[in-house]
Amino acid sequence: xxxxxxxxxxxxxxxxxxxxxxxxxxxxxxxxxxxxxxxxxxxxxxxxxxxxxxxxxxxxxxxxxxxxxxxxxxxxxxxxxxxxxxxxxxxxxxxxxxxxxxxxxxxxxxxxxxxxxxxxxxxxxxxxxxxxxxxxxxxxxxxxxxxxx
Numbered sequence: 001x002x003x004x005x006x007x008x009x010x011x012x013x014x015x016x017x018x019x020x021x022x023x024x025x026x027x028x029x030x031x032x033x034x035x036x037x038x039x040x041x042x043x044x045x046x047x048x049x050x051x052x053x054x055x056x057x058x059x060x061x062x063x064x065x066x067x068x069x070x071x072x073x074x075x076x077x078x079x080x081x082x083x084x085x086x087x088x089x090x091x092x093x094x095x096x097x098x099x100x101x102x103x104x105x106x107x108x109x110x111x112x113x114x115x116x117x118x119x120x121x122x123x124x125x126x127x128x129x130x131x132x133x134x135x136x137x138x139x140x141x142x143x144x145x146x147x148x149x
Contacts (some may be wrong), residue, residue: 022102043145045096049095049101050131053098056080057135060090061118064115065112070085071089072110073110075098075107078095098115099126099128100126101124101126105122105123109122117140117142118139118142120139121138123137133147
């Protein structure tokens, strides 16, 4: 048994070529996650901006409920402005340009009544350079939801 184990051992260690091949293999394996993460970074930023838009719309709904005022929203390229009783209440900025496309309603048609329920229901698309999502405003539950297309 000891003879067998001693035949697999090398007293001299690795040769120079074996050492270079090992370093090359380790370098490639360590670089793979870095390349994968850097390719997905813009997509993750775009998904985060779309998720932020939903959170800001829900916040506008909460403003309507807590203050008991009719709330409207206006969207222009990279910012969402929330109006309570026709007075500017809040402004939310986005790190990139979001393009809105009307499906059954425009985002500028979104109105939350004093009790937080939307005035009407409908859908619109939000697009960035890599991601497109469809937002839906549901009457009854007053839910603001989106899904990627």
